[in-house]
Amino acid sequence: MLRITRLTDYGIVLMCYFAQHEPGFARSARDLARDTHLPQPMVSKVLKVLLQGGLLESRRGAQGGYLLARLPAEISIAAIVRALEGPIAMTSCTTKGEACVRAASCPARPNWMRINNVLNDALDDLTLADLVQPAVQEDDLPAA
Amino acid sequence: MLRITRLTDYGIVLMCYFAQHEPGFARSARDLARDTHLPQPMVSKVLKVLLQGGLLESRRGAQGGYLLARLPAEISIAAIVRALEGPIAMTSCTTKGEACVRAASCPARPNWMRINNVLNDALDDLTLADLVQPAVQEDDLPAA
DNA sequence: TTAATTAGTACTATTCTGGTACTGATTAAG
DNA sequence: CTTAATCAGTACCAGAATAGTACTAATTAA
Numbered sequence: 434m435l436r437i438t439r440l441t442d443y444g445i446v447l448m449c450y451f452a453q454h455e456p457g458f459a460r461s462a463r464d465l466a467r468d469t470h471l472p473q474p475m476v477s478k479v480l481k482v483l484l485q486g487g488l489l490e491s492r493r494g495a496q497g498g499y500l501l502a503r504l505p506a507e508i509s510i511a512a513i514v515r516a517l518e519g520p521i522a523m524t525s526c527t528t529k530g531e532a533c534v535r536a537a538s539c540p541a542r543p544n545w546m547r548i549n550n551v552l553n554d555a556l557d558d559l560t561l562a563d564l565v566q567p568a569v570q571e572d573d574l575p576a577a
Numbered sequence: 578m579l580r581i582t583r584l585t586d587y588g589i590v591l592m593c594y595f596a597q598h599e600p601g602f603a604r605s606a607r608d609l610a611r612d613t614h615l616p617q618p619m620v621s622k623v624l625k626v627l628l629q630g631g632l633l634e635s636r637r638g639a640q641g642g643y644l645l646a647r648l649p650a651e652i653s654i655a656a657i658v659r660a661l662e663g664p665i666a667m668t669s670c671t672t673k674g675e676a677c678v679r680a681a682s683c684p685a686r687p688n689w690m691r692i693n694n695v696l697n698d699a700l701d702d703l704t705l706a707d708l709v710q711p712a713v714q715e716d717d718l719p720a721a
Numbered sequence: 722t723t724a725a726t727t728a729g730t731a732c733t734a735t736t737c738t739g740g741t742a743c744t745g746a747t748t749a750a751g
Numbered sequence: 752c753t754t755a756a757t758c759a760g761t762a763c764c765a766g767a768a769t770a771g772t773a774c775t776a777a778t779t780a781a
Contacts, residue, residue, distance in 0.1 A: 640780055
């Protein structure tokens with residue numbers, strides 16, 4: 434499995450939750466945790482990262498909460514993943530190339546770029562608005 | 578980062594190495610480890626999994642070794658990842674749906690399919706032959 | 722017969738994630 | 752002005768998973 438951390442998992446769940454409501458829909462971390470049945474401290478952690486990534490806005494103090502910084506159609510899945518996990522790449526050698534001691538001799542080194550490009554392009558093109566469209570067909574499942 | 582295990586990392590490196598040689602090119606695990614500068618026991622482990630996945634063939638005994646089971650153009654990156662990591666999905670809830678206790682209330686549940694489809698399609702379309710094409714341009718880098 | 726090589730299993734240390742707890746800063750409401 | 756709700760930040764811990772090693776058996780060319 435191409436793994437993402439659970440933090441990212443939760444992040445996408447939460448962003449989808451926002452996207453399913455009207456624009457400007459705001460909610461506290463506690464309420465979000467309750468509605469999505471996710472552990473509350475985790476939710477707070479995720480919301481903070483998404484805030485720092487510019488995907489959410491926050492209102493502090495009583496009656497405060499979080500809301501989407503942009504419209505769902507303007508938020509790509511790639512942006513969410515990048516906010517929570519950093520650059521979308523399958524191996525670290527492509528993001529911090531100089532760190533790999535095998536760079537000089539690695540036969541795959543130049544090729545990872547192609548793989549990463551494919552992934553980036555694919556996730557860049559998919560927005561929250563796409564995700565919350567109701568119709569999901571069963572024969573739309575992956576071949577694997 | 579969209580993480581794969583180092584086993585998969587090594588697997589792609591090794592498959593690229595094979596693809597860079599003539600069809601029928603065979604090599605022992607020891608030689609492969611030396612040429613790619615990867616730890617030898619790890620290489621053996623990866624080769625075995627790729628063999629079981631039908632991506633490689635093996636010759637036992639002295640002068641034995643491994644070779645590609647098919648032409649590079651007929652081996653997708655998706656196939657390699659699937660052999661080493663199982664189905665390509667970003668979260669386990671989509672591969673073993675009944676295991677997620679939040680399935681009923683999860684607002685993202687039906688939507689993961691779309692994300693996974695995008696990834697599967699992207700990696701299915703990318704073959705070893707594509708990867709070993711020489712020209713990789715620098716401005717071909719991911720936007721991130 | 723021997724040596725090279727694949728095949729399989731078991732084990733361990735380290736790293737990372739997931740999760741919790743605690744404290745401080747900010748602000749609406751009474 | 753006080754209080755309570757909420758966001759913000761940091762530190763910490765346990766459990767799981769990965770990365771890597773070691774060892775043994777089976778197979779086959781020379």
